[in-house]
Each structure stands twice: as structure tokens, then as C-alpha cells.
Amino acid sequence: MNVSNIWREIRSDLSTLRGFRGLRSYKLTARCLFKPFFWQQSFNGFRTVGGMNLKMRHPSNAIFALLLVPLACVFGGKILVVPLDGSHWVNMKVLIEELHLKGHDITVVRASNSWYTKEMSPFYTSVSVPHTGGFDEEFFGNLIMRLLHAQRQGMSFWSQMRMERESHTHFSLLHKSMAEMTAQILEDKKLMQSFHDADYDLVLTDPGVGVGTILARRLEVPLVYNVRWTVQGEAHFVIAPSPLSYIPFTATELTDKMSFGQRVKNFVAYVVGMYVMSQITEVHYKPVIEHYFGPDVNYDTFFQDADIYLMRNDFIFEFPRPTMPNVVYMGGFQCKPANPLPKDLEEFVQSSGEHGVIMMSLGTLVGELPVDITEEIAAAFAQLPQKVIWRHTGQRPATLGNNTLLVNWLPQKDLLAHPKTRVFVAHGGTNGVQEAIYHGVPIVGLPLAFDQRDNLSRMRAKGAATMVDTGTLDRDIFADALKAVLHDPTYRETMQKLSRLHRDQPMKALDRAVFWIEYVIRNKGAPHLRTHSNKLSWFAYHSIDVFATLLTVVLVVTFTCISILRCLWGKLFA
Known part of the structure; x- marks a missing residue:
């Protein structure tokens, strides 16, 4: 076996070791790493740790991994x-x-x-x-x-x-x-x-x-x-x-x-x-x-x-x-590279041909909409040549077209990353918007509550989304919104530009977040980054007291000078 393969397996074994809860804290004493049970069966390809069997593919890996464990643990908090x-x-x-x-x-x-x-x-x-x-x-x-x-x-x-x-x-x-x-x-x-x-x-x-x-x-x-x-x-x-x-x-x-x-x-x-x-x-x-x-x-x-x-x-x-x-x-820190779609879903996506796929999901809270809205949305989808994958847990709409697949769950990030995905119909939650940005897919927004309308309005202002009011939604309005995003290339171009800007940074958002968490652990806090401004009263923060003091000084000096001049004028010309 060559060196690169051995090192790859050692890293895998270290990852397994790191998953064992007893080894993650840097506060552990070194002797816990070298107790006799650690070595049990190590040379026949297995180790037993706290009753948990961990398989090592090669005896030499066990030795190397064991020597490297302290290095893996020392930075844990x-x-x-x-x-x-x-x-x-x-x-x-x-x-x-x-x-x-x-x-x-x-x-x-x-x-x-x-x-x-x-x-x-x-x-x-x-x-x-x-x-x-x-x-x-x-x-x-x-x-x-x-x-x-x-x-x-x-x-x-x-x-x-x-x-x-x-x-x-x-x-x-x-x-x-x-x-x-x-x-x-x-x-x-x-x-x-x-x-x-x-x-x-x-x-x-x-x-x-x-x-x-x-x-x-x-x-x-x-x-x-x-x-x-x-x-x-x-x-x-x-x-x-x-x-x-x-x-x-x-x-x-x-x-x-x-x-x-x-x-x-x-x-x-x-x-x-x-x-x-x-x-x-x-x-x-x-x-x-x-x-x-x-x-x-x-x-x-x-x-x-x-x-x-x-x-x-x-x-x-x-x-x-x-x-x-x-x-x-750390915007978009939850976004990750896509996995392949399940076989049946991939076949459905590929069946869309050059027209592509529309995906619709309204987040964790809403699996279904009122029946009248659902019927109008289904009818609008039926007018389009695109295939549609719709997360919907309610009653099957009577107006549903043959181009629409209803699912109880869908792999959102994997579908957004698919090259055939043309539009994301979303409620405007932060997670969904960030994932759409990451994968460069324009949005047709159906805001329902909370901050969703505000999130979508920001994307609309940037030219990467359009919004449909659920209060006035009908099949024609919704179909027009979909066609606008599908046929106007500026929506997709704008979102893909935002995606490039989002990815063009020296460190991934998740790595940056973890770095700063570990930074605080290493330095036992970060008080040097905290501002004192929140300790100030509102008039001190806006320097109103300083302005009032200076204004008072100016007024007193001005009044004094005027009084002196009036006094001198009176004495000189009396």
C-alpha cells in the first residue's frame, strides 16, 4: 500500500477516534490516551474503547493514529x-x-x-x-x-x-x-x-x-x-x-x-x-x-x-x-456542495429536457397552503413546459398537471445545485434565500409571515427575485411571475453574479465561524473587540452634552463680548 493511501486511512481512523466523546476535551490527562484497553486487539485490526469497537484497517494505522491522537485532542474545547x-x-x-x-x-x-x-x-x-x-x-x-x-x-x-x-x-x-x-x-x-x-x-x-x-x-x-x-x-x-x-x-x-x-x-x-x-x-x-x-x-x-x-x-x-x-x-455558512439526487428524482429531473425544473418549498412550518391557493398554484404550474418538484403534504390539487411531482420531502440543496433547476419558489426564509444565493438560482417569492417579505424585498431590490402577494394570487398572476423569471435572463444572471461574489472570499463562511469560536476559546474571550458605545447614554453617544456645552460657551462668550462692547460704546459716546 502506498504512503498516500496509508495517510488517508489514518486520517479516517483519527476522525473515528475524534468522534468518541471521551477523547474530545483538551482537559483530559495524557494517561487516558494510553490505558491498556486502548491497545487491546490493536494488532489484529481492532481496538476497544470504552466498550465501543473501532475497526482499524491495518495494524500500523493503529500505532500511527494512536500517536497522533494527542495532537487531535489538544485544541478541543x-x-x-x-x-x-x-x-x-x-x-x-x-x-x-x-x-x-x-x-x-x-x-x-x-x-x-x-x-x-x-x-x-x-x-x-x-x-x-x-x-x-x-x-x-x-x-x-x-x-x-x-x-x-x-x-x-x-x-x-x-x-x-x-x-x-x-x-x-x-x-x-x-x-x-x-x-x-x-x-x-x-x-x-x-x-x-x-x-x-x-x-x-x-x-x-x-x-x-x-x-x-x-x-x-x-x-x-x-x-x-x-x-x-x-x-x-x-x-x-x-x-x-x-x-x-x-x-x-x-x-x-x-x-x-x-x-x-x-x-x-x-x-x-x-x-x-x-x-x-x-x-x-x-x-x-x-x-x-x-x-x-x-x-x-x-x-x-x-x-x-x-x-x-x-x-x-x-x-x-x-x-x-x-x-x-x-x-x-457568515452568510450562507449552512450551504454545502450537493450530493447526487436519488435515482427516481434524477430521472424526473432529466426528463425535463431543455426546459428544466422548478422547485417549490415553503420551509419547515408550512407543508401545505389553503386549498384555493393550492389549486391556483397547481393550475399555473400546469401551463408551463418545465417539470415541477413541489413539497406539498396536503390534499392533491384537482388542477395538478402531469408535469408536477408532489413530494413530502425534497433534498433542497441538492436540487438547487442541479444544472437543470431554473427557478426556486420559496417563502423567503433566511436559510432558503442563502441557499438560493449560494447555488445561483433566482427566486419567485411567496412570503407568508415574519421576516420573509423583508428578505425577499432585498433580493427583489438586487434584481434576483420577484414576489407574489398570496392575498391576490391566482393562476395567471403566478404564471406571469414564473414566466418573467424563466424568460428574463437578467434574474438568473444577477443571482449567479451574487453567487460568485458570495463564493469569492479567502475562507468559507463556516470555517470563518469556527475560527472565531476557537479564537474566543484560545484567548478566553475577546473583550478588545467589544465597543464601549453601548455603555453610553443616548445623549452622550450622540455628543449632545458636548454640543450643549460648546453652544453654552459660545453663547456666554458672545453675550459677554456684546455686553463689553455696549459698555464701551456707552462710555465713549455718552
């Missing part, structure tokens, strides 16, 4: 992960799996009734907190369906306000539940002692809820955010200078080029939006912070002191704006 459930878990899981591959020891704190975060995993150890609140998949699914029905029937302003209030109320209950879970964790002395004894190097959390931030502060360990949204709003607006004259606020669908009227709209939306956000979250987390950290702790800055913000977007997606030294952009 102990990371406590506090995720946010739902689609946000999809992002966090990507980071967890990569950190596990790098040799880090991962512990995940999860609610016992967690929606997506599983208790058992080969990538992490879980700590399940008994809990009955949190995300309610059924509620959010029903909310979206009711919203769509209301839009189809012509929802009045007051009806829209009632639904908005209902949504805010449920989010408020979610944060109340998370605050209660936080207090439950902090009151559990045995659990907290286990966290202290574990001596974690870092807490990695999604600040969409406050549990991880509060726990990190209590344990006094460095903190890294996997973030776009925080409990105080969109992360940029929380920590970075955000002039409203050219930075559009969330959900306004504005760009960085605004007229006077649009700037008024942006300002009002900002004031109202930040107030509503504080009413949803602050009333629940602030009492917890005051109780466990004292009344002198500033709530406004408490959630802003993360060492690193791993931002789940970049300036391919965002409009240009000011940022901060501890913000690291």
Missing part, C-alpha cells in the same frame, strides 16, 4: 450550547456538527419538550430541562393559515391589527416561558454546580431568546452569538450605528435609497418596532436579571456584551451599512 428551537436549530446544528468534527466537546441545553433539538445525538451531550412552554409548532402553523385565509378574504386594517396583536401576545408568552425556564435553571443548584464543575470554555447561543446570555453571565464564561435577531431586535440595530436615513428598518421593504416620505416611514417604523419589541421581551427578562444580578445591572446593555456576533447574513444579502469589530459575517 468544552462548549455549552443554548439554541433556539424551530428553524433556528437548523443553523445551530450545522455549527455543532462542525465543532464536533474539530474535536470540541459539545453540551446542548434543551427544553424537555423541544420541537427540533433531539435529546440523543452523536454530536453532543444534551441537558434536558423539564419544561412545558416554548415553541408551539401547531400554533405558528395555524397562525400562518389564518393569516392567509384573512388575506384572501380582504383583511381590513383593524383585522390586521388584531392578528398582529395576537402574534405579539404569543411571542410574549414564548419569552415569558423562556424567562421562567432560565429562572428554573438558575435555581437548580445541582444543575448549576454541574455547569460550574464542567468548566466550559465558552457559551454559544442564539440570542433570539435570553436563556443562553443569562446563563453565560452567571457562569462567567465568554459568550458567542449565532445571530440575526436578538431579544432587543435585529442585531445591527442593537449594537452598530444605524442611521435611519439610509438603513431600512425591518419589515419596511425599503432599500438604502429612500425618498423623504420613505425616511419618515422608516423612522416611524423604527420607533414603533423597537417599542413593541421591548414590550414583548423586556417585561419578562428584566425581573430575572434584576433578581439574579442585582438592580444596578443595565438591562439595555446586558444582552449586548457578547464577545463575537456570528451574523447569519452578509453584504451580498444586506445593504451596505456600518458594523462593529466583533461582528463576523
